[in-house]
Amino acid sequence: MFGYVKPMKPELKIREYECYQAYYCGLCRAMGGCTGECSRLTLSYDFVFLAVIRCCLAGEQPSYRKYRCLLHPTKRRKTVDGSPQLDYCANASALLAYHKCRDDLADERGAKRFKARLASLMLHRAYRLASKRYPALDASVKEQLERLREYEKNTQSPSPDEAAAIFGTLMREVFSHGLEGSARRIASELGWSLGRWIYLVDAADDLSEDKKRKRFNPYLPLFGDAPTQRDAETVRIGLTSLLQEAERAFLLMDSPPCPDLREILANVLYLGLPNAAERVLKKEFSSQPQETEKGAKQ
Numbered sequence: 001m002f003g004y005v006k007p008m009k010p011e012l013k014i015r016e017y018e019c020y021q022a023y024y025c026g027l028c029r030a031m032g033g034c035t036g037e038c039s040r041l042t043l044s045y046d047f048v049f050l051a052v053i054r055c056c057l058a059g060e061q062p063s064y065r066k067y068r069c070l071l072h073p074t075k076r077r078k079t080v081d082g083s084p085q086l087d088y089c090a091n092a093s094a095l096l097a098y099h100k101c102r103d104d105l106a107d108e109r110g111a112k113r114f115k116a117r118l119a120s121l122m123l124h125r126a127y128r129l130a131s132k133r134y135p136a137l138d139a140s141v142k143e144q145l146e147r148l149r150e151y152e153k154n155t156q157s158p159s160p161d162e163a164a165a166i167f168g169t170l171m172r173e174v175f176s177h178g179l180e181g182s183a184r185r186i187a188s189e190l191g192w193s194l195g196r197w198i199y200l201v202d203a204a205d206d207l208s209e210d211k212k213r214k215r216f217n218p219y220l221p222l223f224g225d226a227p228t229q230r231d232a233e234t235v236r237i238g239l240t241s242l243l244q245e246a247e248r249a250f251l252l253m254d255s256p257p258c259p260d261l262r263e264i265l266a267n268v269l270y271l272g273l274p275n276a277a278e279r280v281l282k283k284e285f286s287s288q289p290q291e292t293e294k295g296a297k298q
Contacts, residue, residue: 002044002046002198002201002202003044003045003046004045004046004198004201004202004273004276005045005046005049005194005198005268005272005273005276006045006046006048006049006268006272006276007020007264007267007268007271007272008267008271008272008275011267011271012263012264012267013260013263015260016260016263016264016267018078019062019258019260019261019264020048020052020264021077021078022062022064022077022078022079022080023048023051023052023055023062023080023086024043024045024048025067025069025077025078025079025080026051026079026080026081026083026086027043027047027048027051027086027089027090027093028040028043028069029067029069029079029081030083030086030087030089030090031043031090031093031094031126033087033090034087034090034091034094034129034130034133035090035091035093035094035125035126035127035129035130036125036126036129038122038123038125038126039090039093039094039097039123039126041122042093042094042097042123043093044093046198047089047092047093049265049268050089050092050174050175051083051085051086051089052261052264052265053175053187053190053265054085054088054089054175054179054187055083055085055086055256055257055261056253056256056257056261056262056265057179057183057186057187057253058084058085058179058183059254059256059257060083060084060085060257061257061258062080062083062257062258062261063080063081063082063083064078064079064080064081065078065079065081066078066079067079067081088134088177088178090130091129091130091133091134091137092130092134092137092174092177094123094126094127094129094130095127095130095131095134095137095138095141096141096174097119097123097126098120098123098124098126098127098130099127099141099142099145100145101116101119101120101123102116102120103145103149104116104119105117105120106149134177136177137173137174137177140170140173140177141170141173141174144166144167144169144170144173145170147166148163148166148167148170151163151166152216153216157221158216158218158221159218160200160203160218160219160222160238161196161238162218163199163203163218164195164196164197164199164200164203164218165196167195167196167198167199168191168192168193168195168196168199169192169195170195171191171192171194171195171198172188172191172192172195173191174191175187175188175190175191175194176188176191182252186249186250186252186253189245189246189248189249190246190249190250192245193242193243193245193246193249194242194246196242197239197242197243197246197273200235200238200239200242201239201276201277201280203217203218203219204219204235204277204280204281204284205280205283205284207219207220207223207227207284208284211225219231219235227284227285228285229285231285232281232284232285235281236277236281239277240274243269243273243274246269247269247270250265250266250269
């Protein structure tokens with residue numbers, strides 16, 4: 001959905017990258033098989049990460065096969081096949097994508113509203129299939145997104161942490177749904193931390209556009225019309241704290257069935273996510289006026 005949760009590919013070993021790519025292709029195939037071909041258009045790095053996490057926590061040994069696809073017809077690609085956790089992630093992705101489209105349909109105007117309407121029509125069948133398989137998850141996702149929408153519409157003094165906590169609650173359920181025992185607790189903590197991190201990074205990424213379009217953004221009341229480098233550091237500290245929470249949960253995981261999976265997850269948490277946050281902060285804050293030394297002393 002957002003695309004922030006991905007590895008830093010140059011730092012992966014070749015076999016680790018091939019393993020990650022196999023999960024990416026496996027999730028794409030699972031989406032086609034579980035929720036229809038149209039749902040494959042919503043494939044995101046975020047849900048590939050979720051798939052790897054859940055496969056590790058469930059102790060699921062990857063089974064590989066080679067397939068051709070429309071995007072790569074000349075060469076068969078190594079793909080994780082026959083994974084219940086990939087099937088779950090395919091359905092969870094369809095639920096979130098559909099509800100996000102419905103939210104955009106209510107909030108957007110013009111071309112973006114038309115795009116959201118078209119996407120929701122394309123994803124309706126995928127949503128119907130996924131909601132039948134996971135009605136409790138569907139109800140939870142819908143409830144939290146409605147809470148978030150009401151918060152963004154009606155609050156008079158928005159707090160980034162309060163808004164992020166709602167999305168964190170949603171992702172906590174998505175990460176942990178159907179798991180049991182320690183696996184559920186670890187997944188819950190990862191979802192809670194990363195859900196808040198995703199919301200805050202996305203809010204920072206949309207800061208200038210939301211200001212221009214006069215849309216809700218929890219950072220606008222804090223930073224005003226001219227965010228400074230000091231404001232960027234405030235955001236950076238908050239995001240780093242959330243990543244540290246996620247990293248502590250990650251360290252509680254048992255050894256995965258495939259050693260490459262732990263290296264992939266470590267790459268995402270320790271390199272990929274901080275790199276994504278820095279890109280956002282550089283884009284949104286580097287062009288803002290610097291505080292002078294005189295102003296800083298005052």
